[in-house]
Amino acid sequence: MKILDGKKLSEEIKNEIAQEVAGIKDAGGKIPHLAAVLIGHNPASESYVRSKVRSCDQVGFESTLIRKDDSITEEELLEIIHELNTSEDVDGFIVQLPLPKHIDEVKVTLAIDPKKDVDGFHPVNFGRMAQGLPCYLPATPYGILQMIERYGIETSGKHVVVVGRSNIVGTPMSILLSRKAKTGNATVTLTHSRTKDLAAEVSRADIVIAAIGIPNFISADMIKEGAVIIDVGINRVEDETRKRGYRLVGDVDFDGVSEKASYVTPVPGGVGPMTVTSLLMNTLKSSRKEIYG
Numbered sequence: 001m002k003i004l005d006g007k008k009l010s011e012e013i014k015n016e017i018a019q020e021v022a023g024i025k026d027a028g029g030k031i032p033h034l035a036a037v038l039i040g041h042n043p044a045s046e047s048y049v050r051s052k053v054r055s056c057d058q059v060g061f062e063s064t065l066i067r068k069d070d071s072i073t074e075e076e077l078l079e080i081i082h083e084l085n086t087s088e089d090v091d092g093f094i095v096q097l098p099l100p101k102h103i104d105e106v107k108v109t110l111a112i113d114p115k116k117d118v119d120g121f122h123p124v125n126f127g128r129m130a131q132g133l134p135c136y137l138p139a140t141p142y143g144i145l146q147m148i149e150r151y152g153i154e155t156s157g158k159h160v161v162v163v164g165r166s167n168i169v170g171t172p173m174s175i176l177l178s179r180k181a182k183t184g185n186a187t188v189t190l191t192h193s194r195t196k197d198l199a200a201e202v203s204r205a206d207i208v209i210a211a212i213g214i215p216n217f218i219s220a221d222m223i224k225e226g227a228v229i230i231d232v233g234i235n236r237v238e239d240e241t242r243k244r245g246y247r248l249v250g251d252v253d254f255d256g257v258s259e260k261a262s263y264v265t266p267v268p269g270g271v272g273p274m275t276v277t278s279l280l281m282n283t284l285k286s287s288r289k290e291i292y293g
């Protein structure tokens, strides 16, 4: 079994981005600028946003973090989005989800200018993705595609089973891998909480992509010998031996599955770092005006 090392791969990609940014700087060009809006004090969101800002520093991007309290109104948040949409300086921005209950996430997503939607969540980008048009790919599926491509894993003609149908991971992943494209041409089964015999579906997969949010849900007995296992899940489980009182585990029973799989992504250090890198790649594309001119 080989590890799909997202941490190492994301460092390689960040080095490539840093070189390009150094070139832009030398030529006196505009430095790519990513902004992040963080509402409230959700510990997981704080940690994701910290890592995004740190990654910007690492590659030489400008970054702006806009922090607001849980008490912010929807109107105030929409005003911040409007300012970011019209800012000459900001190339792309994200609004970290989840948002407080009194704010409509759909309304917020729709308010983001698709040209600056580097998370790739806006329906315009989603629709363009589905039709194979230039767009910002949603960050997590984009990171997974990069990983599959750079590790030379064949997808053409393979059977992929995606577990979980969220708008940000499972559904776009199923569309991307079934496209007529270099990392695509797979036959994809999209499974979810109403799937009748999930274990039987997963057992037929050459490649499994698990995005469920249940610790260790995919076990060794469910997978085929030699399957490629991509674990998107990030779950906190109590662990008193750790200083923080918890540890992170994926949706896959890593130890069990490692005995049978050909490739597995670890958690942490697999898909997570690739997601952050994709955000940087989308921001770079925005600053180059590659997608929307």
Ligand code: NAD
Pocket (backbone or CB within 6 Å): 140, 163, 164, 165, 166, 167, 168, 169, 170, 191, 192, 193, 194, 195, 198, 211, 212, 213, 214, 232, 233, 234, 235, 271, 272, 273, 275
């Ligand atoms: P979600 O929480 O929006 O939805 C979960 C999906 O799992 C649903 O489509 C549901 O149908 C399916 N599901 C739930 N129970 C199931 C069951 N018993 N059998 C089959 N399917 C079932 O999903 P999400 O936002 O895609 O997040 C999934 C996981 O991925 C979470 O742990 C999240 O933290 C993690 N995540 C990680 C990254 C990353 O960068 N690594 C990015 C996004 C999400």
